[in-house]
Amino acid sequence: MTTEVHGSTTPEVTVVVPHYGAPGPTLDVCAQLLAQRDVDLEVVVADDASPEPIVVPDGVRLVRRDVNGGFAANVNSGLAEARGALCLVLNSDMQLRDRAVADLVEAARPHQPCLAAPAITTVDGRWEESRHRWPSPLRTAVSLSRPVPHLTRIPRVRRWLLESRAVATEGPTPCDWVSGAAFMVPTPVIRSIGGLDEHFFMYGEDVDLQRRLRAAGVPSLLFRSVEMAHVGGGSTDPLRADGWSLQARWVYAERHGYARRLRAMLWGTALVNVLWNVAARAGGRKVSVRRELRHDVLRARGRTY
Incomplete structure (x- = not known):
């Protein structure tokens, strides 16, 4: 060998x-x-x-x-x-x-x-x-909220969410x-x-x-x-990648002492996402409020979907 x-x-x-x-x-x-x-x-x-x-x-x-x-x-x-x-x-x-x-x-x-x-x-x-800052429960929860794609258009918010520095x-x-x-x-x-x-x-x-x-x-x-x-561009199935990413967030949170705070903030994210999706659906967008809520609940419980 x-x-x-x-x-x-x-x-x-x-x-x-x-x-x-x-x-x-x-x-x-x-x-x-x-x-x-x-x-x-x-x-x-x-x-x-x-x-x-x-x-x-x-x-x-x-x-x-x-x-x-x-x-x-x-x-x-x-x-x-x-x-x-x-x-x-x-x-x-x-x-x-x-x-x-x-x-x-x-x-x-x-x-x-x-x-x-x-x-x-x-x-x-x-x-x-x-180059990044250490993860935090607040930053993790905010990054998983539905308004994030709109918030990241603001450079200062984008830097905060990405945990990046000069x-x-x-x-x-x-x-x-x-x-x-x-x-x-x-x-x-x-x-x-x-x-x-x-x-x-x-x-x-x-x-x-x-x-x-x-x-x-x-x-x-x-x-x-x-x-x-x-190069990137791997062929990993997105659902499997999401599952691994979620598992990693929980393992890291448990290892570094903030699993309880992360769980509480993810429940808050679920609430924000429900309100956002209801408003989006009322505005004519095709959004499955129930399916998205199920995903958020499973995520807050530390489970994949």
Whole structure:
């Protein structure tokens, strides 16, 4: 299962690429990683029991799980095999410049130990929101209310709802948490806190990880000078994604002590949404008030629909 990468048994960076599903994107990012310049790295693909087992190229190590466990469990499987001093967790749908990993290592070196993240862009170069505040029960509840699409037209409200903050163009920008699509942390540090929490199946595990790292004195820093592009466009069923997202919100709330407040605020959101939907229906829009109320009630009870 183990293959030497770039002729080194102790690489500077281990890149863990969590994989599930179609092999194309993962193989593309592996090719980009093997072509990285000026950095000694190994690539570990963690296959989360995909229906179609992936065959990785020479120079890439493969860890295949017997049971699908979700993103956090899959990353931890790859992390267990990491030999590098630093661990870079990288989504399979990323595009990298030929020095992206080396640039991130160099930018973060004076600030270690830290969780270092690049600026995430779209493939056409547009900046994605990458720097966020810690989640709160109020912000979560408001984000699930029906008036949100109208409120987000106001820039100040949009920034508050997205929990985003300005990013420095030079040097590191301290963050509460950054996108989990690409982040690097010293391998002994992430292992010392137990890796990602496997109670999160999908979503939220990156926020929780960074909160635990912060409690251990390890900050999250975003480096605007290093860019990686996020292709996105996955084929995950929206209902399954909504269910995972809801589960993640509740796991996070329980882990960080505000589950009761979140439940109360979600009941308030249900009331706001009923009034909004009744008004919308009275105005001639096609809205199923009963169905939407059922969704909100299930969500307030911590259940999916």
